Amino acid sequence: NAGVTQTPKFQVLKTGQSMTLQCAQDMNHNSMYWYRQDPGMGLRLIYYSASEGTTDKGEVPNGYNVSRLNKREFSLRLESAAPSQTSVYFCASIRLGTGWSLETQYFGPGTRLLVL
Amino acid sequence: AQSVTQLGSHVSVSEGALVLLRCNYSSSVPPYLFWYVQYPNQGLQLLLKYTTGATLVKGINGFEAEFKKSETSFHLTKPSAHMSDAAEYFCAVSSYNQGGKLIFGQGTELSVKP
Numbered sequence: 001n002a003g004v005t006q007t008p009k010f011q012v013l014k015t016g017q018s019m020t021l022q023c024a025q026d027m028n029h030n031s032m033y034w035y036r037q038d039p040g041m042g043l044r045l046i047y048y049s050a051s052e053g054t055t056d057k058g059e060v061p062n063g064y065n066v067s068r069l070n071k072r073e074f075s076l077r078l079e080s081a082a083p084s085q086t087s088v089y090f091c092a093s094i095r096l097g098t099g100w101s102l103e104t105q106y107f108g109p110g111t112r113l114l115v116l
Numbered sequence: 117a118q119s120v121t122q123l124g125s126h127v128s129v130s131e132g133a134l135v136l137l138r139c140n141y142s143s144s145v146p147p148y149l150f151w152y153v154q155y156p157n158q159g160l161q162l163l164l165k166y167t168t169g170a171t172l173v174k175g176i177n178g179f180e181a182e183f184k185k186s187e188t189s190f191h192l193t194k195p196s197a198h199m200s201d202a203a204e205y206f207c208a209v210s211s212y213n214q215g216g217k218l219i220f221g222q223g224t225e226l227s228v229k230p
Contacts, residue, residue, distance in 0.1 A: 004159070031216050040125065042206055042220035043160075050215050058217065090159060094216045101148045101167040105216060107159035 002026055004108035006091050012114045013081045021076040021111050023091030029106075031096035032074035033058075034066060036087040037110070043090060049074055050096060081115045088112050118143045118209045122221035130229045135179075135194040137224050139207030142188065149190040150208040150218065151181055160206065166190065177201070202228045 007022045025032065030051045035043040035058075045058030049068040063085060065077045074093075078085055094105040123138040141147055148167045152160040164175025171183040181192045190207060204225045208218040 033217070035220075040222050042120075042122075042222045043208075043218070044220070045217055048215070048217060092160075096216045101165070101210075101212065104162050105218065107152075107161075109159045110157075 004091055004093055004106050006089075006108040006111050008111060009109070010112045010114075012116065013078075014116050015082060017081050018077070018079050019081065019113075020078075021089055021091075021113075022073070023075065023108060024073045025091075025093040025106070026072065027093065027095070027106065028071070029093035029095045030071065031094050032068065033092040033094075033105075034064075034074070034076045035090045035092065036060065037090060038087050046076065046089075078113075081113075083115045086113060086115045118147070118211065118214075118219045120207050120209050120219055120221035122205075122207050122224050124224055125222065126225045126227070128227040128229060129197045131199055132196050135192070135197045135201065135226065137192040137205050137207075137226065139181075139190045139192065139221060140188050141190060141207070141209045143209055143211060145211045145213065148210045148212070149181075149183060150210070151175065151179070151190075151192050152206045152208060153177075154204045154206065154223075156203075163192070163205075197226075197228045199228050199230065202226055 004025045033048040034046040047066040052071045089111045091108040119142045150165045151163040166183045174180045207221040
């Protein structure tokens with residue numbers, strides 16, 4: 001049981017390049033989330049997927065797209081990277097349903113992205 | 117709308133001293149409150165959470181937090197700091213109608229001096 005896995009762990013991009021961050025979970029969770037972490041700002045929600053086949057914008061969605069490929073996988077795409085997207089990206093998942101607060105949201109180890 | 121404020125971006129304590137990390141929240145509906153810990157170059161791990169019921173919540177590694185509705189606070193404490201407690205700590209808020217989405221505070225880095 002690997003939990004939440006993310007690839008790559010580290011990436012350097014040039015402004016304007018594109019890339020996809022991959023996230024997978026093996027806990028049969030139905031909901032998945034992408035957050036970005038910046039110094040002094042905590043974590044902010046980019047996009048989330050409440051269930052397979054649905055995605056919704058979070059607090060900071062501009063410049064990003066997502067795909068919920070199946071129940072296990074939720075990818076984040078940067079179509080044209082900008083220096084402002086330099087950050088650490090975390091994927092998370094939880095079994096969402098009635099009484100979801102009784103569940104635990106699990107986080108991946110993060111992807112460090114540097115955009116030059 | 118919900119929000120979280122953590123007072124103090126950096127807290128330093130001596131080993132064996134009391135740890136107190138402050139968190140205040142804003143929520144128009146009954147809140148769910150969480151404390152997460154992040155060790156260097158790792159993801160976030162849940163320390164404890166409050167949803168309903170007992171307002172004093174005990175978590176892992178000897179940490180506890182008390183939900184005080186009148187003060188809109190959820191401060192994290194540990195009676196005696198250990199070197200291994202050095203990490204960044206995040207307070208977060210959500211509620212029953214937020215679909216698992218968390219609103220995080222800006223984080224507090226805890227340093228423990230020998």
